[in-house]
Amino acid sequence: MIRLIGSAVLLFVAAAASAHADDPLPSWEEVKPKHAIMKFVEQVTAEGTSDFVPVSERIAVFDNDGTLWAEQPAYFQLLFAIDRVKALSNSHPDWKTEEPFASLLKGDLKAALAGGDRAVLDIIMATHAGMTTDEFAQIVKDWIGSARHPTSGKRYTEMVYQPMQELLAYLRSNGFKTFIVSGGGIEFMRPWVEAVYGVPPEQVVGSSIVTTYEVRDGTPVLLRQPKLNFLDDKDGKPIAINQHIGRRPIAAFGNSDGDLAMLQWTCLQRRLSFCLFVHHTDNEREWSYDRQSHIGRLDKGLDVAAENGWMTVDMKADWRRIFPN
Known part of the structure; x- marks a missing residue:
């Protein structure tokens, strides 16, 4: 079932891409964030220029909750x-x-x-x-493969953000390796993200619980223990990127203060880089929240983004479509 659902989502992305062959980001309005993304990609892929980045170093990291799919009324x-x-x-x-x-x-x-x-x-x-x-x-x-969102009635995999799906595909088509770096559980995400986002399990970084090894009836198994191993949130994200990826990203995308350290680690460097916050502003098509929210709070991040010239996507104004359907 999960394979069928994921295939449907990715087929929708492929169909949209085919219909807009001249526009890799058709669900984005013709506004500053879209233009900035495309300019950045053009710069780092232009061979023979000072901004050129080799394919092996084109690393882009994405938060998941609130960045790639919805996160309300709870994660x-x-x-x-x-x-x-x-x-x-x-x-x-x-x-x-x-x-x-x-x-x-x-x-x-x-x-x-x-x-x-x-x-x-x-x-x-x-x-x-x-x-x-x-x-x-x-x-x-x-x-x-079966659960439904409590208010929309949709499958959770139908509540992914179409503009971000297009962005993932666009970056990969330009030689980027895309990673998910989320506060969510690494073992919770890995079973389905490849089918839904096109991100393989080895490119997923997340929180984890203690896991132990033993042999049961001649079969090696890994057992999940009721103890936190690592929390991949806030300051933990740059640490996890260093441990799991081993390269500093040149592009980072998040939506909350929990992602701020990841964006700082990516964009407060001398090399050309790109950082973007998704700002939830559309109470009709999705939800509207930022500085006061208990879920996905975006407070300090808004200020730091403005101070450093990072992009902030206004979902209501900048996205033509939010969900695939």
């Missing part, structure tokens, strides 16, 4: 975890009286998350650990 991985709590509840009768699970089972997300980061961590560990990596990957594939 989609958290919504996955909530569905897992409900599915596992019969095996955990104690959850009926234990928070944050009791509130989740009553459908009260606000009360469940009143415990802050501790509550979120408890939910994640209870639903993401205690199985092998292969078992978890299958659980994710089954969910992403």
